[in-house]
Amino acid sequence: MYKAPRGTSDILPEDQPYYRYIEQKAAYTAQLYGYQPIETPVFEDAGLFIRSVGEETDIVDKEMYVFKDKGGSDLALVPEGTAPVLRAYIEHGMQNLPQPVKLYYFSSLFRYERPQAGRFRQHHQFGAEAIGDDDPALDAELIDMVWNFITGLGMSDIILFINSIGCPRCRPTYLEELKQYYSGKTDKMCTDCKTRLAKNPLRLLDCKKESCTPLVARAPKSSEHLCRECGEHYNSLKKYLDLLAIPYTENPALVRGLDYYTKTVFEIQPQGEKGAQAAIAGGGRYDGLIEVLGGKPTPGIGFGSGMERIVLNLKKQGAAIPPPATQKVFVAYLGSGAKEKTLRITAELRKNGVTAIQSLNDRSMKAQLKQAGKSGAVYAIIIGEDELKSNSAILRDMSQGIQQTLSINEIFTILKTK
Numbered sequence: 470m471y472k473a474p475r476g477t478s479d480i481l482p483e484d485q486p487y488y489r490y491i492e493q494k495a496a497y498t499a500q501l502y503g504y505q506p507i508e509t510p511v512f513e514d515a516g517l518f519i520r521s522v523g524e525e526t527d528i529v530d531k532e533m534y535v536f537k538d539k540g541g542s543d544l545a546l547v548p549e550g551t552a553p554v555l556r557a558y559i560e561h562g563m564q565n566l567p568q569p570v571k572l573y574y575f576s577s578l579f580r581y582e583r584p585q586a587g588r589f590r591q592h593h594q595f596g597a598e599a600i601g602d603d604d605p606a607l608d609a610e611l612i613d614m615v616w617n618f619i620t621g622l623g624m625s626d627i628i629l630f631i632n633s634i635g636c637p638r639c640r641p642t643y644l645e646e647l648k649q650y651y652s653g654k655t656d657k658m659c660t661d662c663k664t665r666l667a668k669n670p671l672r673l674l675d676c677k678k679e680s681c682t683p684l685v686a687r688a689p690k691s692s693e694h695l696c697r698e699c700g701e702h703y704n705s706l707k708k709y710l711d712l713l714a715i716p717y718t719e720n721p722a723l724v725r726g727l728d729y730y731t732k733t734v735f736e737i738q739p740q741g742e743k744g745a746q747a748a749i750a751g752g753g754r755y756d757g758l759i760e761v762l763g764g765k766p767t768p769g770i771g772f773g774s775g776m777e778r779i780v781l782n783l784k785k786q787g788a789a790i791p792p793p794a795t796q797k798v799f800v801a802y803l804g805s806g807a808k809e810k811t812l813r814i815t816a817e818l819r820k821n822g823v824t825a826i827q828s829l830n831d832r833s834m835k836a837q838l839k840q841a842g843k844s845g846a847v848y849a850i851i852i853g854e855d856e857l858k859s860n861s862a863i864l865r866d867m868s869q870g871i872q873q874t875l876s877i878n879e880i881f882t883i884l885k886t887k
């Protein structure tokens with residue numbers, strides 16, 4: 470027996486309304502802010518992520534699905550959404566368009582992670598990138614969009630964390646300070662943090678282990694070691710968020726997992742949940758990234774939001790999802806003459822935009838009505854020998870159990886007006 474690969478899941482019909490609802494809200498919100506849709510391939514040159522995300526990161530080092538195709542090219546299933554969009558921006562000369570270029574996307578992301586609640590090897594993301602402007606008002610606008618998207622879904626009790634992690638000018642001094650602070654405390658640190666201290670000190674602040682949280686709490690803060698430009702950017706961002714009445718909490722331990730972030734980083738989490746696991750949306754500025762990928766120096770900012778985690782939280786909060794708009798009609802028959810007639814009627818209903826389910830296989834009327842009830846049909850149209858002779862049909866209101874015999878034309882008029 471085959472099963473879906475470990476860490477993946479099927480999105481069954483009963484969960485589809487959640488995904489359609491999120492996609493609809495996402496596209497609607499993105500377009501309100503002037504974002505246009507883009508789609509990029511599910512696999513890319515593996516080098517794109519080695520260059521952008523960084524060779525030393527977990528994503529590239531441990532989690533990326535890499536493979537050689539039959540032509541010998543090194544490819545990777547896309548592990549994060551930003552690099553492909555930036556690749557497309559450079560490849561298609563979008564730097565010649567009015568800036569910023571604002572793009573949103575839905576994509577499947579693949580990471581070989583240890584499967585656990587809310588973490589998948591294939592997950593779906595809504596994301597957006599605003600490329601070509603370094604104004605902190607753009608950061609505030611993007612955060613405003615994400616905030617309105619999440620709250621617009623009906624989600625409450627969420628919290629927005631922001632931080633600034635500086636730029637290549639001010640970060641090295643800060644990292645030195647951080648290393649100095651931690652180097653005297655190795656006996657109190659977890660093993661992962663000992664590696665981080667040597668390899669990627671910024672990630673020390675990401676540690677959620679109980680032994681390390683008191684160390685994180687007293688660690689030097691990046692927002693207090695910013696150069697003048699980064700400091701002004703951060704202050705303006707906060708001013709603009711106040712202006713837009715977006716409530717935020719400064720979180721000096723927020724660094725995000727990716728090497729390429731500069732200045733602004735942010736995350737939205739449900740209240741009372743902790744850790745990177747809990748984030749339902751997050752992103753940041755990446756002013757050096759386009760240059761790293763071979764483009765002209767171009768600033769940018771983006772975010773991503775995991776749809777599986779949003780669904781999980783919508784269910785947890787019991788948020789109301791709008792039901793599918795279509796009302797179904799079930800078409801039942803008795804006898805072979807009636808069957809032929811109903812096949813034509815069903816086809817005609819569909820041409821008129823009515824969702825119709827045709828009964829098949831000559832079942833008993835009792836079985837057909839039972840199926841009609843289970844199908845969620847609002848009406849059943851029933852044709853037997855008598856109705857066939859008189860060119861009529863029975864229209865049954867499934868919720869009330871009331872039925873009447875009408876001409877086919879009358880039934881079409883009723884169904885079309887509903």
Ligand SMILES: [Zn+2]
Nearest residue numbers: 636639696699
């Ligand atoms: Zn700086």
Ligand SMILES: [Zn+2]
Nearest residue numbers: 659662676681
């Ligand atoms: Zn630790």
